[in-house]
Amino acid sequence: MPKYLLVARDDGRWQTASGEMSPAQMQEMLQTYGAWGERVAKQGRLKGGEKLRDGQGKVLRGGNSGLSVTDGPFVESKEVIGGFWILEAPGYADVEKLVSDHPHLNFGSLEIREIEDMGRA
C-alpha cells in the first residue's frame, strides 16, 4: 500500500499558544492530538512520526561561488516544519480524509506527499 509523508508546518501560532499554557491546558491540547493519532493508528494507517528540533537547521547551497551554508530554514520562511508523520493509505483521497480534522490545522498547514515506491517501478 502507498505511503505518505504528512508534514506539519507551524506558522507561529503553536509557539505563542504553547508558551502561555498551563499544565492542564497542555494536557488538554495533547489529548486532541492523541485522539487523532489513536484513531488513525487503530485503523492501521499511522506508521510513525518525528518532531524536528525547533530553532535550528542548516541550509546548504552549491554554485559558482562555492558552497554556502546558512542557518535556517527559519530565517526566510514564515512557516517552519515542526515535524512529520508517515501514513499508509490506498490513495490521496483517503489520506485527505484522515487528515481533514487534524488538530494541527489550528496552528498551521499540513502537506501530504506520496512517497515514491521504487520497488513498483
Added chain:
Amino acid sequence: MSHEHALVDHLFRECAGQMVSALTRVLGPDHLDIAEEVVQDALVKALQTWPYRGVPANPRGWLFSVARNGALDIVRRDALLRKKLEPVFAIPTDIEVGYAEEAFGDDELAMVLMCCHTDLPRDARVALTLKTAGAFSVREIAAAFLCEPATIAQRIVRAKRTIVEQEIRFELPRGDELRARLDSVLDVLYLLFNEGYNAHEGESLVRQELCHEAIRLARLLTRRDETDIPRLHALLALMLLQASRLSARTDETGMLLLLAEQDRSRWDRTLISAGMRFLESSAAGDEVSTYHIQAGIAAAHAVAADESSTDWALILRLYDDLSAIAPSPVVELNRAVAIAMVKGPTAGIRALEMLRAHPALARYYLLPAILAGLWLRAGDSARAAACYGEALGLSCTSPERRFMQRKLAECTAHGAPAQ
C-alpha cells in the same frame, strides 16, 4: 512510544506538583523558581514531541526524567548549586503507575505545609499552594478568584520572598507549629474547594479542577499520623459529599438547579460513600469542628431520597450547633431555610426578616432570594416577585442572575404583576 496510550486525568498537573515539590526539597525553597522552570520546560517538551511520536509507555516517568535532566543541567553549571548534583540525581523518575504518591507524597505534603505557613497572608497561601502544589497557572488562579493575573503574580512573588527572608523551611513541622500549620492548611483547602464549588461564570473546567485538587491535597494529609486528624476527615467528608452533587447542580443549559430540583440519580454514589466513610472516621476523638457539623449537614442531604424526606429537624439542630460555635450571618441565612422546612415558610420568613437589620447582609442578594423562595412556598407570588426583583438589583454571578430571572418569570406566570 505509541499512539494508543491515553493520558490519565490530571496527569500533567499532578506530575508538575510532585516534581516541583521533590526538586524544592533538594534545591531548597530559595530555588523554587528553578524547580518550577525546569518542570514547565519538561511539560512543554512533551507537548512538542508527543503529538508526533505518541505518548510514551510511562508518561509520568518520561516527564520526571526530562525535568530531572533539566535540573541536573542547571545544577552542573552553577558553582553554588553543584553540591546538589547527587541529591537531584537521587530523585526517582522510573515510577510505576500507582506509586507516584508513595514516592512523592511526603514532598508534596511538605510543600503544602510550607505554602500555608502562618507568616504568609491568607490570600498568598492560597495562591502559592495552587501554583506550586497544584500546578495551576497564574491566569487560572486569577480566573478562579475573579481577580487580575498581575495581582496573583504579585502575591506569589511576595510570598516566595517572605519564605526566603523568614527562612521558612521545607519540612514536616512538629508539635504546636504543626498544629497551627495544619489549621492553616485545612482553612486553605476549604477555601479552595468552596471557590471551585461556588457558581461563578465561565472557566468551569478550572473550577472543577479546584475541587478535585482540594480533595487530592486533603487526602495527602492522611498519609502521616501527625497530620491525619479527625478534623481532616470531617473536611474530606464535607468536600466529597458536596462534590458528589457537582454535575447535578446545573441542567444541560448550564442553569443552576435548587437542591429540590436536582436529579438525585446524578449524584455521584462513589463520592457519597467515600464521604460517609470519612464522616464516620471523623468521629474519633472528642472535637466537634465546624467541618464536622457542615459534613453532617451535607450527609443529611446526601442520604435523603428527596427534599420532603430529608431530615430537616436534624439539619436545623446542626445549624443551631454551627451558629453556637461559629456564628455568622451566612450560617443564620441557612438556618432560616431549615427553620422554614421544619416549622413552615412563615416561621422561616420571620427568621429572615430579623436578619435584614444585619449590616453584613444588607447588600447580599441571597437574603431576598431566599425570602422570595419562601414567599412562593407560602403561596404569595406577588411578594415573591418583589423579593426576586430586589435580589436582582444586588450584585451576584451570572448563573445566579439567570436562576433568579427564571424564578421571577415563574412568579409572574403565577399571577404576580410583572416587575
